[in-house]
Amino acid sequence: MAIESVASLQTTVSSVSASAPAASTDEPASTVNTSSAATDDTAMPGGDRADVVIDDIFKASAYGDLDKLKEFIERTPSAVNQPDAQGYRPLQWACLNNRVAAATYLLSRGASADAADHTGQTALHWTAVRASVGTLEVLLRHIADIGLPAGGLDPTSALGDGAGDGAALDVPAHSMAAVRRLLELGDARGYTVMHVASQYGHANVVYHLAMRWNADIDGLDLDDRTPLHWAAYKGFVDATKLLLFLNASPNQKDKEGCTPLHWASIRGNIEAVNTLLQGGAKDSIYAQDVTGSTPQQLAAEKGHRHVAGTLASFRKSEERSKRVSSSWSAWNRIVTAMQTLQMAPVIWMLIIGLVYFFLTSVVNSALFLYHPLGLFGAIASWIVVGSSSIGLIFLYRTTTADPGFVRVADVYANSPHMREKGSSGMRARTGGSATVNHPALWSGEWERICVTCKLVRPLRAKHCKVTGRCVEHFDHFCPWVGNVIGRKNRRDFIIFLTLETIALVTSCGLALLRLASVVPAPGHPSGGGTFSLARLPQASSLVIFLVADFVVLLSVATLCIVQISQVCRNVTTNELANSHRYRYLRGPDGLFHNPFDLGWYRNVWDFMVETYEEQPQPLTSIVSSTMPKRVA
Known part of the structure; x- marks a missing residue:
């Protein structure tokens, strides 16, 4: 078979006993079969084709050889939906390598956009492995255009539960119902396309799915883990920051009682830990998993002293703040004023x-x-x-x-497109505003996200930890004047x-x-x-x-x-x-x-x-x- 050259690459990303408590393992159970295939460009279709002979429809799809692809399909029309020896279809290979022309042609010749392989993964899952946004949009647009829900159900069957809410601006409600079913379709472990994108840290895919198609950013896999669990565990700070910015739940527990902060602490991902704490995961500091362990205890057990120290320091700061706020005496007022004025x-x-x-x-x-x-x-x-x-x-x-405190109203006042565009579902998630729709995020400037203030900072602005606000042209915080400069x-x-x-x-x-x-x-x-x-x-x-x-x-x-x-x-x-x-x-x-x-x-x-x-x-x-x- 032509696909034999990549058969050895169809392995799992990682595999740990799912029956053991999550807190006692080194990582959550994960099986994203296409993911491993995407890590070795030299051995799989889609890499350098200088010495590759395009002798079947799978290689033609993977390498985007449109002429050869047409030739194979004209010769054998039914091959468009035939799997290879490993159970993967031509459309999956085209989507993995972002072959937009090949994917468009395959769909036009009857390729099934929602056909799953033996692991339950569709071509849409494969687009998230390499951040193939072009083919992702082709797939979803194809489903929206034909207006048939994935799985062949009646388009009106999903309208009763708000299928049209949060739809793309130019997609009818009945078509959006079909798209939503494909977006929520999980594989054998319950991973949706949003899970896979988060597992690989592709913030651009997460943002595109959330903003363009209103994909669920808090969807649960079979272990009740959200995309934020995976992004935090893998240490992908950009994806973690973006999910928090989109109002993903920072304190969601999985079946093992672990929050995203637990998983970030287990792996010692200090940046992800800090991002979660800044983004609202304060309650997770005290949360216990099924073994009774907190994130701080898990970090200490795994030898991540810097993470354990950060969590301990943050916990002490939170407890001190609670004591001050709970006893608003004259002395506490003086202490608060002194803390505000600094030196x-x-x-x-x-x-x-x-x-x-x-x-x-x-x-x-x-x-x-x-x-x-x-x-x-x-x-x-x-x-x-x-x-x-x-x-x-x-x-x-x-x-x-x-x-120069940054206010959301100031950031978006002169940007009508950021107020008007964006799905209604996303506006509902963000308190009625569509301010998450920002040109800086469409261009991948994730470092400008502030998960605490929930805004996209202007250039040269920075979040001040002392004041808890973003400041334009941030220079430094000067304790001698008691204010940010x-x-x-x-x-x-x-x-x-x-x-x-x-x-x-x-x-x-x-x-x-x-x-x-x-x-x-x-x-x-x-x-x-x-x-x-x-x-x-x-x-x-x-x-x-x-x-x-x-x-x-x-x-x-x-x-x-x-x-x-x-x-x-x-x-x-x-x-x-x-x-x-x-x-x-x-x-x-x-x-x-x-x-x-x-x-x-x-x-x-x-x-x-x-x-x-x-x-x-x-x-x-x-x-x-x-x-x-x-x-x-």
């Missing part, structure tokens, strides 16, 4: 204290009218006090301002740093001059190098002020210089520290490239004058905002 009161006291110390030790003159250093000293002293005072105003603005308060922050740097430099210079006048150098006419003990207290206070002033100056001036340099390059602290995470900061050669840099003069001008105006996105990030069109 802001300290910086206020530090600045006011330094100014007071400056006036008493350096100036030591009422209203600077009789300054020891004359007119120059008086003017400089007023500069110190004035810049410090104005700086405190900008510090207050920085602390109390909205740093973002798009709407970064300018005030830099002005505050600049004013305080001026005050610190000026006061430091005046203190040095005063010290020189108190302790004259050898040969100086006023003192001849002698030092009176009467001047010791004054000299000591000047030295103490200089030390304190210099220490503060060193940190403030460094931060000020760094921030100004970043403004000149139109980049943020977060982007520099995490440039490897953002694809828009990588050039064609894979190295760091800042598409927002317009030159230092334009960057500074835009920052100071147009901070609150929308900045254009780089051309490389602009994608089509249209939904997928019908496959011809």
Whole structure:
């Protein structure tokens, strides 16, 4: 047989006794026969066909040789639905390798879209193995066009339970009933196409099925496991993030009592664990499986100490928050206010204290009218006090301002297509909005999903763990000002740093001059190098002020210089520290490239004058905002 070259590849992804408690195994039982075949391109149809002879309909389908395919079917029309030696049909091979033309032709010649092999898998299952979205759409469109439900049932039989709800925009209700039956068709283990896509981490297939065809993202296999169970177990963060964003249940238990967090903990998938915790799996921390084990205990048993530590830390934080919220006493109010303000009161006291110390030790003159250093000293002293005072105003603005929290209404206000398109079923799952329909997700920018805020972040935005909100142009969270530094308060922050740097430099210079006048150098006419003990207290206070002033100056001036340099390059602290995470900061050669840099003069001008105006996105990030069109 022509298919003999791939017979050895028809093995299972993994096989563990399904009867044992899930918590005591290394992985859940899984049998996706086509999946293993997809992992070796060199040995199966669909890879390099340089040395392959297309001598049967199966190879013609797998390699997409349309001429040979037509020749075989014209010779033997019944071969279109005949399985090979392993029980797999031509349509399955075409769909596995995303041969759109071959799949379209096979369907036009009578190939059965819902025909299952000996494992219960259809061609639709095979499309999810290699993320063959083209053939997936061909299959579903074929079922929708002919309007016959998979299995040959009466189209009206499924209308009573809302078969049309959540249908694709241009698919009639009776046709959508047929499509839904195919989407919900499970194999021998109950895996639907959504399960298979999640098992392989193909977030684009999950998104296409959910948005275009309203596939059930919480469907259960025979072990009561959802696609999220599989994505979390396999460690596919993008798929896990997307499913949570689409409101998949994060605390669903399978037959063994395991939630997705249990499975992620068993495998030590720390990123999946963090994503689940951020996406609402808090209750799963306390959940016990049939053996009485929590995710933290399972992680510890498997030797994943980093996962166990993360879960323990998160659990303590949750319990602390519950204690505070359950006892809303005056003391708890004070503690909450201190946690909110962080170190802001300290910086206020530090600045006011330094100014007071400056006036008493350096100036030591009422209203600077009789300054020891004359007119120059008086003017400089007023500069110190004035810049410090104005700086405190900008510090207050920085602390109390909205740093640029991202709101769903703002993200989608100028994108009508994201409000209007999307299935009604998906709108119901997401609280009545279709904001899950976003061009960034159609282009595969999964890193922009925030599972906590349930939105797609604009470019340059980031979720702040301290405030629990996404912030536009996120720079960093500054505990000294008690707020995030973002798009709407970064300018005030830099002005505050600049004013305080001026005050610190000026006061430091005046203190040095005063010290020189108190302790004259050898040969100086006023003192001849002698030092009176009467001047010791004054000299000591000047030295103490200089030390304190210099220490503060060193940190403030460094931060000020760094921030100004970043403004000149139109980049943020977060982007520099995490440039490897953002694809828009990588050039064609894979190295760091800042598409927002317009030159230092334009960057500074835009920052100071147009901070609150929308900045254009780089051309490389602009994608089509249209939904997928019908496959011809």
